[in-house]
Amino acid sequence: MRSIWNGAISFGLVSIPIKLVNATESHSIAFRQIHTADGGRIRYRKVCELDGKELAAAEIGKGYEDADGTIIPVTDEDLASLPLPTAKTIEIVAFVPASEIDPLQMDAAYYLSANGVPAAKPYTLLREALKRSRKVAVAKYALRGRERLGMLRVVDDVIAMHGLLWPDEIRQPVGVAPETEVTVREAELDLADALMDTLGDVDLDSLHDDYRDAVEAMIAAKAEGGEAALEAPAEPGGKVIDLMAALESSVKAAKEARGEEAQVTPIGTRKKAAAKKPAAGKAAAKKTAAGKTAAGKTTAEKPAAKKPAAKKAAAEKAPAKKPAARSRKRSA
Numbered sequence: 001m002r003s004i005w006n007g008a009i010s011f012g013l014v015s016i017p018i019k020l021v022n023a024t025e026s027h028s029i030a031f032r033q034i035h036t037a038d039g040g041r042i043r044y045r046k047v048c049e050l051d052g053k054e055l056a057a058a059e060i061g062k063g064y065e066d067a068d069g070t071i072i073p074v075t076d077e078d079l080a081s082l083p084l085p086t087a088k089t090i091e092i093v094a095f096v097p098a099s100e101i102d103p104l105q106m107d108a109a110y111y112l113s114a115n116g117v118p119a120a121k122p123y124t125l126l127r128e129a130l131k132r133s134r135k136v137a138v139a140k141y142a143l144r145g146r147e148r149l150g151m152l153r154v155v156d157d158v159i160a161m162h163g164l165l166w167p168d169e170i171r172q173p174v175g176v177a178p179e180t181e182v183t184v185r186e187a188e189l190d191l192a193d194a195l196m197d198t199l200g201d202v203d204l205d206s207l208h209d210d211y212r213d214a215v216e217a218m219i220a221a222k223a224e225g226g227e228a229a230l231e232a233p234a235e236p237g238g239k240v241i242d243l244m245a246a247l248e249s250s251v252k253a254a255k256e257a258r259g260e261e262a263q264v265t266p267i268g269t270r271k272k273a274a275a276k277k278p279a280a281g282k283a284a285a286k287k288t289a290a291g292k293t294a295a296g297k298t299t300a301e302k303p304a305a306k307k308p309a310a311k312k313a314a315a316e317k318a319p320a321k322k323p324a325a326r327s328r329k330r331s332a
Helices: 076-080 117-133 186-199 210-223 243-257 267-331
Strands: 003-011 014-022 062-065 071-074 089-097 106-114 135-143 146-155 158-164
Touching: 003 106, 003 117, 003 135, 014 117, 089 146, 106 117, 106 146, 117 135, 117 146, 117 158, 135 158, 186 243
Parallel strands: 003 089
Antiparallel strands: 003 014, 014 106, 062 071, 089 135, 106 158, 135 146, 146 158
């Protein structure tokens, strides 16, 4: 990869020669401006306002416009001669936990490459120190005509640097939050949690730019003389009236997308049912136990009640018959 800046990391009294390399690249499709009538390319020409002459890049310099409109010329030599220690140095000023860096400050990302064999040892020392401390380095550096703030961290076996916006470049979110006070119910939060759990994690490497794919397919179809089969995106939905229904539908759709059971029970209902289940279970257990006890007692008592009654009846019947038989014999 081509370096865009050469300098050194200043780490106390240690100086580490490095090269700065872009860590990211844009894959956006670039369009040219054309004349719609004939397809001719539209180009920008740099013309001097005073004499109307078109200028080459070598003839163009920098200038600062003062409040009264006066242009003050500023040369590259003027900027290079500024007493700025970070002109060719990434000066580390502190080591802090990564949590102290506001993500809103994050800007462009770069890789820092050790420049030459002598730089390998101090480069590795700084990398391992960052790893062991689990901290990031806050640094100042100058690039493209201005001093900037940066954060150094370890990515695999490389030191990466993220450009940071200065704190005063972050706007305060005044008037951004909803002005109307809204109360969110626990059941709604429960459903939101369920939706978050259902969506789960994602492998970021699996994500890609669908818009770019669609543009490339459309351009390929036009290049072959045809027309791409385009389908207009659906209009965004109107105002959400029933938030709970929308959340439940979202959970259901997410589960279906993951191949899970699509049935969704409202979280509030689920909690009430869960709270009632132990009581119902205990009642059923008591009912079953009572039934078993009653059945046991009936089974145990019934034979005991029948047996004596049968014996008593048999005993009573037998004596009643015998005297009758004896009286017959005597009369005979």
